Amino acid sequence: MDLPHKPTKTQITAVRISAVILLVLVSLASVDGKKPCPFSSYLEFSAISCRKHTAVLTDFGGVGDGVTSNTNAFREAIEHLSTLAIDGGSQLIVPPGKWLTGSFNLTSHFTLFVHKDAQILASQDESEWPLVEVLPSYGRGRDAPGGRFSSLIFGTNLTDVVITGNNGTIDGQGSYWWDKFHKNEFNVTRPYMIEIMYSDQIQISNLTLVNSPSWFVHPIYSRNVIIQGLTILAPIDSPNTDGIDPDSCINTRIEDCFIVSGDDCIAVKSGWDQYGIQFGMPTEDLLIRRLTCISPDSAGIALGSEMSGGIRNVRIENVTAINTQSAVRIKTAIGRGGYVKDIFVRQMFLSTMKYVFWMTGNYKSHPDEKFDPKALPEIKNINYRDVVAENVTYSARLDGISGDPFTDICISNVKIGLTAKPKKLQWNCTNVEGYSSDVVPLPCAPLAKEVVSSDGCPFPEDQLPIEDVKLMTCITKNHAT
Incomplete structure (x- = not known):
């Protein structure tokens, strides 16, 4: 198998431009046999569903001056459009302008479309952010007990x-x-940017998301989720600004995203200690591909640390991580319970990394003192293949749990180039067991057994159900002024 390579910006731009032109020409030529619409008058986008009805935020009193609050405009617009769900659904267009708003709730059979020249600005007035209950699989707020x-x-x-x-x-x-968090002035958890709960058939795509108060995108207790084409940007020292956190979700596809973060670019979760064990909803059947990540103090992709409901059948491919602490990291601890198993990773290009492989069995953050010290996590069948890394400080730090080793770890076809001053002990391994082949530098003794297959570590050939979901081409009027 060919090793991954890093495409140039020119190549990426050319591919994107060609794809957009092709989609526009094909779809415009086939819409009801009508003549193509002027490019300036209509916009095309891809979605799981197209809508019969359209409204614009200004229809409900929205003012895009960056100063006037539009919280009521968003809420009234969505409440009105919710009545059209049974009649072909509806979409709300956010036109060019700066639209200041507090929190608002979405409705079913609905599209929120943000024009390229529009900015939704989150209010810094706490009165525009209602409080909601803690998540049952966490038992408390993630920042604070309230x-x-x-x-x-x-x-x-x-x-x-x-x-x-x-x-x-x-x-x-x-x-x-961030400032109030650093000063310990909150007794509740900061807002996330986008959170969808207990839902089915969700798409979040083709947006630029910047400077979230905490996590950016958090689908939880949901299924059939597609997240694609997001640019997510936060200062690398901003607290807990995870990019995308699929949490107790089933059948999820995350692809073609660029993330610069103060925390993990993607963090896969499923509940926290005894609360996650009791809730018992895993994250499974997850595909992550074509991710580019920059996060100097965190992981490109983290599995955990909140993984008490289980994480299973995760496929990760075509990842580029630059100036990032680690690539795909497993985080767990005594008391977590649950499992992380059947994880398949291939085709990673990594540059300027502290660790290539990192597994942590003593990630000791707990919601409270009621966790069960006998609840041990199961970490099993973790597969990495086809990795190229450069300017690396440590090849691996793999720390399992005494009496509860991480097993069936497989690493193959890996070439790690070290920094000018690498650490002498490149592979630091405790309480782990597994296999390896064609790995440079040579791995630690617990991974010295040869991989049985001549093709290296496995990667499934079947497709996940979410890969079969095809997007429709939708057309809406261009409301640019």
Whole structure:
């Protein structure tokens, strides 16, 4: 198998331009046999569903001056459009302008479309952020024991929801929240940017998301989720600004995203200690591909640390991580219970890394003192193949749990180039067992057994159900002024 290579910016741009032109020409030529619409008058976008009805935020009193609050405009617009769900669904267009708003809730059979020249600005007025209950699989707020602020864009018990645009911007204006967090002035958890709960058929795509107060995109207790084409940007020292956190979700596809973060670019989760064990909803059947990540103090992709409901059948491929602490990291601890198993990773290009491989069995953050010290996690069947890395300090740090080793770890076809001053002990391994082949530098003794297959570590050949979901081409009027 060919090793991954890093495409140039020119190549990426050329491919994107060609794809957009091809999609526009093909779809415009086939819409009801009509003549093509002027490019300036209509916009095309891809979605799981197209809508019969359209409204614009200004129809409900929205003012895009960056100063006037549009919280009521968003809420009234969505409440009105919710009545059209049974009649072909509806979409709300956020036109060019700067639209200041607090938290608002979505509805089913609905599309929120953010124009490329629009910016949704998150309010820094706490009165515009209602409080919601703690998540049952966490037992408390993630930042503080109390409740939590509702997310900027929030939804629960929904079906068929699209949040998209032609690269419009949502700005969380996070500095206000980060400053108060650092000063320990919150007794509840900061808002996330987008959170969808207990929902089915969700799409979040083609947006630029910047400066979230905390996590950016958090689908939880949901299924059939597609996240694609997101640019996510936060200062590398901003607290807990995870990019995308699929949490107790089934059948999820994350692809073609660029993330610069103060925390993990993607963090896969499923509940926290005894609360996650009791709730018992795993994250499974997850595909992550074509990710580019920059996060000097965190992972490109983390599995955990909140993984008490289980994480299973995760496929990760075509990852580029630059100036990032580690590539795909497993984080767990005594008391977590649950499992991380059947993880398959291939085709990673890594540059300027502290660790290539990192597994942590003593990630000791707990919601409270009621966790069960006998609840041991199962970490099993973790597969990495086809990795090229350069400017690396440590090849691996693999720390299992005494009496509960991490097993069936497989690493093959890996070439690691070291920094000018690498650490002498390149592979630090305790309480792990596994296999390896064609790995440079040579791995530690617990991984010295040869991989049985001549093709190296396995990667499944079948497709996940979410890969079969095809997007429709939708057309809406261009409301640029």
